Amino acid sequence: MGLDQLAGRLDAAGDDLAGASTTMALADPGSRVFGGDAPGAPGELGRALHRTLTAALTxxxxxxxxxxxxxxxxxxxxxxAAQGYRAADDDARRRHQRQEDT
Structure with missing residues (x-):
């Protein structure tokens, strides 16, 4: 695998991460799942758990x-870097060709 191919794969992985960052909030099931709609202490605990989940997802x-x-x-x-290597290779090839021509 060349440097350009690796760069493409890194770009794709970066795009996947960026996409995941925008859809992360969709994983939030809401406070009701934690019992946040219950009265009293259980409801408070459920809402606190949901706040913790929301903060973690964010x-x-x-x-x-x-x-x-x-x-x-x-x-x-x-x-x-790949472009720099290609330029160095091209320069070396031209120098070598000029030396062979003389």
């Missing part, structure tokens, strides 16, 4: 987005 969504950005940046750095 944090994971931010992290997924940030990692997606990092993967895209890494993919771009790989593309630049």
């Amino acid at each position: 944090s994971r969504a931010r992290e997924a987005s940030a990692h997606g950005i990092r993967l895209a940046e890494t993919a771009e750095a790989l593309r630049q």
Whole structure:
């Protein structure tokens, strides 16, 4: 696998993470699942559990987005490195050709 192919795979993984970050909130089942609609202490506990879940999902969504950005940046750095290697190879090939021609 070449650097350009690896960069493409990193971009795809970054896109997947970015997509996951936008759909993370869909995993929230609501406070009712935790008994948040119950009266008294059980309801308070259910609502507290739901707040904890919501905070965790929000944090994971931010992290997924940030990692997606990092993967895209890494993919771009790989593309630049690949271009640098190609340029160095082309320069060496031209120098070698000129030496053979003389």
